[in-house]
Amino acid sequence: MIRFLKILMVLSVGAWGAFGALGNLLDYSEGVGEVMKVMKMNYLEESPRSRWQRVEMPMFSHLAYVVILLPKLLTGILCTWCGLNMLRLVGANSAKFSAAKRMGVLGCVLSAVMLFFSFVVMAGIYFEAWRNPDFAVVPHHYASVYICTLMLFSIFLQMPEQSDSEN
Numbered sequence: 001m002i003r004f005l006k007i008l009m010v011l012s013v014g015a016w017g018a019f020g021a022l023g024n025l026l027d028y029s030e031g032v033g034e035v036m037k038v039m040k041m042n043y044l045e046e047s048p049r050s051r052w053q054r055v056e057m058p059m060f061s062h063l064a065y066v067v068i069l070l071p072k073l074l075t076g077i078l079c080t081w082c083g084l085n086m087l088r089l090v091g092a093n094s095a096k097f098s099a100a101k102r103m104g105v106l107g108c109v110l111s112a113v114m115l116f117f118s119f120v121v122m123a124g125i126y127f128e129a130w131r132n133p134d135f136a137v138v139p140h141h142y143a144s145v146y147i148c149t150l151m152l153f154s155i156f157l158q159m160p161e162q163s164d165s166e167n
Helices: 002-026 028-040 058-088 094-100 102-126 138-158
Strands: none
Touching (some): 002 102, 028 058, 058 094, 094 102, 102 138
């Protein structure tokens, strides 16, 4: 039963990554525009303190958006592959099944790191997006929920399997 829950969980993370990356690709121009708003920091009044933080070159907005998009895509690929591999090995011994989980853990942690770096460190701390009245705290709230969920999933996924005699 636990093995099937882990498979379902890692496949759902794969779907999250795949659908998230697909949405980012389909809404590329709008997404880059939102990233550009954050990086330009137009929501702050002009001050010497905020001037050095602003990034106004569009190339960097595209680069930042790719930093968000690629880990989601990789998470989708890694976790889907992992879930299918785990499903194939659901009746295998603990060592084989545990080895099949590695790519799922990598996928979960990869996106958690991307979310923390992109939304908490860069958007939240560096670009002070929390000051933007249009954003309020919504992006940071969702990023925090995703980070916590992905890390809890990776912990659950890494939990040792029952010994062969207990299966």
